[in-house]
Amino acid sequence: MTYIIAEPCIDIKDKSCVDVCPVDCIHEFERILIIDPEECIDCFAPSEQLVTSHGLRTFEELENTSCRVLTDSGFRPAFVKRFRRRPLVEIELAPAFEERDRYGGTRLTTRNVSRFRRTISATPTHRWLLSDGQQTDSLGVGQFVPAVKAQPSRDSETYRLGVLHGLVFGDGAWNKQEIRSGEHLHYVQLYGERVGKFRDFFDQVNFSPSLDVHPGYAGTGVVRSCANLKKLLPETADPEYIAGFIDGWLAADGDPVKAGSWRLRSTDHEALDWLERVAVLAGYVAVGSGEEGSIETNFGVRSRPIRWLYLATRETHWRVMSVNAEEADEADTFCAVVPGKHEFTLAGGVYTSNCGACEPECPVEAIFPEDALPDKWNAFVEINYAFPDPAKINTLVDKYADENDVHNEPIA
Ligand code: SF4
Ligand code: SF4
Incomplete structure (x- = not known):
């Protein structure tokens, strides 16, 4: 027990x-x-990840430590513990959204969603919170689990710096000749409303008359940094910086596809993998990903195919698609004890109950x-x-x- x-x-x-x-x-x-x-109750496999104020961490690496975990009322103090060995099940989840039904009401559905799946390894009797507010300790196919995402402050200096980094990463220019006294210079052409709205975030904006022929040109923002921001991901940054980075990258490179969803395309597969994992810290839930088949372009053959990622800002849920016993007999189980709340968020924004x-x-x-x-x-x-x-x-x-x-x- x-x-x-x-x-x-x-x-x-x-x-x-x-x-x-x-x-x-x-x-x-x-x-x-x-x-x-x-x-x-027991809980999760050691390698499962939970969302903390310091990013995603596995249960195993947080064993016997205090941290702050994401709940539907912000980050809360928690303590991560190891429990007894138990058999585990693999739970496969697909993103789901609320849609109008033919009777004028609403229902949760996975319709129009890609084959994107998230899997969680948990004990078969783990306590889950369902989207309808009920709880269950025998999660089954067809049930819906809510998604929770962080809502970091978007008016801080940390956020502003994150946006500049994201704009440079997505669509900025860096030139190795322009490293002055150890400072890297980056330039962001401000075209269009989505990027232009961040004009005041720059300490310096130049105006290049030759670019003024392009409609919507609002200047060239200059970003100075001690590193090349075109290459660097903010892997250890806090949620406000990451939120800024993602907002900047989406403004530069993303396409709004539906109310409350963005699509981001890139050949930088590592950056997209990272984004899929951390998006929930910035208020997005990754709900789709894939790779384009053709690597031919008008300029020749691309060295790497384009991948894409869908990020939802609208309310998201996870539908249970399958629950299967894992082959391994038993494994150590872990959980986060969250005093007074007894809930927390797994990677991908999957919200769950817990105990202690x-x-x-x-x-x-x-x-x-x-x-x-x-x-x-x-x-x-x-x-x-x-x-x-x-x-x-x-x-x-x-x-x-x-x-x-x-x-x-x-x-x-
Ligand atoms: S809370 Fe009361 S009833 Fe429960 S274990 Fe403690 S002493 Fe016993
Ligand atoms: S409240 Fe205590 S006894 Fe009940 S499930 Fe949670 S840990 Fe177990």
């Missing part, structure tokens, strides 16, 4: 833990409460993850695993209380 109730609960039984348990798996016995080991909800509620600190149970209370592993046998549990608890002279004071 994942959590164990230990000695401090004996004869206290105030039941603060019972109400918060999302799967009602804490049960009352004569002198103690016991957690049903089959029902108490009972632990902070106990006024006498009687609840522990099994692998964090203090040695002096090891006897409670046997007592908890005796569930659901009342005779055995009551006998074991009486014996323990006698032998250890337990006299817990009632809570005032």
